[in-house]
Amino acid sequence: MIYFRLVLESFRFAWQALRANLLRTILSLLGVTIGIFAIISVFTIVDSLERSIRESMSFVGERIIYVEKFPWIFKGGQDIPWWKYMQRPPANxxxxxxxEGTLENAEGVAMVSRRGGNTFKHRNNSMSGLMLQGVSKDFNKVAEVPIEEGRFFTQQEVEGARNVIIIGAEVAENLFPYGGALGGDIKIKGQKFTVVGVMEKQGAGLFEGLPTNDKNAYVPFGAFGKMFAGGPRGIQPVLMIKGKAEDAGLQNLEYEVKGKMRTVRGLKPYEEDNFAVNRSEMMADAIGEMFSIIGIAGWVIGGFSILVGGFGIANIMFVSVKERTNIIGIQKSLGAKNFFILFQFLFESVFLSLIGGGVGILLVSLITLIPMGTLDIILTPGNILLGLGVSVVIGVLSGIIPAVIASHLDPVIAIRSK
Structure with a gap:
């Protein structure tokens, strides 16, 4: 109970100090408010941007390895031997x-070919600039195909290269404005396809131009090959392999894929790989590194304001100790321990710092109400706790020296002070 009463009494003293010197207190806490606002607003915007970018790039998939000719990240700057990459054979x-038959660390293997800029037609309706993908039978085990109506392809449809298609929500809305997309016919390059599935609406992403399911369509791999030429000079397929959840970092799968690809292509031990193994984590790591730098900038910007705010709170506490020296002497003469006096001023400092930090977090929450188009700014509980935690630390650091000085005052001298 004594600690509870100590906290309540500290809050009462802090509130009295705030009311008695309102302008001084507000000016002193302004630094903490601005600092917390700067740090938490930067982290909130960075988190929101990172989340939106990752969602916009969801087409890359999770725990997926891509086997293709070109690596996603080049090393060596301008000395990249492009001619070597161009001469690499495509996957087949x-x-x-x-x-598909030999990998032990894979959940699924799929082969995909893509072609953009296609025009789909249904009766008098047409839609251009669409992405068409030819996929193998286990593509839905590797990548997410969120079907709202209908189904994915059957094994017979894929192996028989039948003209069936799964379309995005925007494609269905434009070609079938009155509904009835499922079972309807779509013409692509003169060939008629029957719609067997319609995907869920994904909505606009943060960046225009990135693939989205709304303007996407899937057909069996063989049916795709009947419309577009493959091979070295045609559309080159990509192998997609999904790793198991227990394979941390997909290291085991990557080593196995490299070994299998070297075996199937007959590469000798001294020959370098003539294929690239890309992982979806490459993009995630690049995005994480970029936003880490922005986060450091936020700490630097907000750190100066918090430093000023900390000195302001320390100034308030020194003044508070001087104003209440007589009261401290009386409390000590009545048997108050040093820790009681120390905690009294320390809690007061933390309370004042929390007020400044709370106002900063409130300002950040007001920013989240401003419409930002496709970017949803969300103040997460983690950032709120971070702001409050930084406020507590600043309160402790700012109040510890005044509190120690107050706790070590001589009661006789303190009582005689005016």
Whole structure:
């Protein structure tokens, strides 16, 4: 109970100091408010941007390895041997079937070919600039295909290269404005496809131009090959391999894929890889590094304001100790321990700092109400706790020296002070 009463009494003293010197207190806490506002607003915007970018790039998938000709990240600057990459052979069906039958660390293997800028037609309606992908039978085990109506392709449809198609929500809305997309016919390059599935609406992403399911469509790999030429000079397929959840960092899968690809392509030990193994984590790591730098900038910007605010709170506490020296002497003469006096002023300092930090967090929450188009700014509980935690630390650091001085005052001298 004594500690509870101590906290309540400290809050009462802090509130009295705030009311008695309102302008001085507000000016002193302004630094903490601005500092917490700067740090938490930067972290909130960074988190929101990172989340939106990751959602916009969800087409890359999670725990997926891509086997293709070119790496996503080049090392070596301008000395990149482009001619070597251009001469690499593309993935083919034989390699796909070999990996599908021999990989032990994979949940699924798929082969995909893509072609953008397509025009789909249904009766008098048409839509251009669409992405068409030819996929193998286990593509839905590797990548997410969020079907709202209908179903994914059957094994017979894929192996028989039948003209069936799964379309995005925006495609269905434009070609079938009155509904009835499921079972309807769509013409692509003169060939008629039957709609067997419609995907869920994804909505606009943060960046225009990135692939989205709303303007996307899937057909069996063989049906895609009937419309577009493949091979070295045509559209080159990509192998997608999904790793198991227990394979941390997909290291085991990556080593296995490299070994299998070297085997199936007959590469000798001294020959370098003639394929690239890309992981979705590459983009995630690049995004994380970029936003880490922005986060450091936020700490630096807010740190100066918090430093000024800390000195302001320390100034308030020194003045408070001087104004209440007589009261401290009386409390000590009545048997108050040093820790009681120390905690009294320390709690007061923390309370004042929390007020400044709370106002800063409140200002950040007001920013989240401002519409930002496709970017949703969300103040997470983690950032709120971070702001309050920094406020507590600043309160302790600012109040510890005044509190120690107050706790070590001589009661006789303190009582005689005016």
């Amino acid at each position: 069906s034989r390699e796909f079937k070999y990996l």
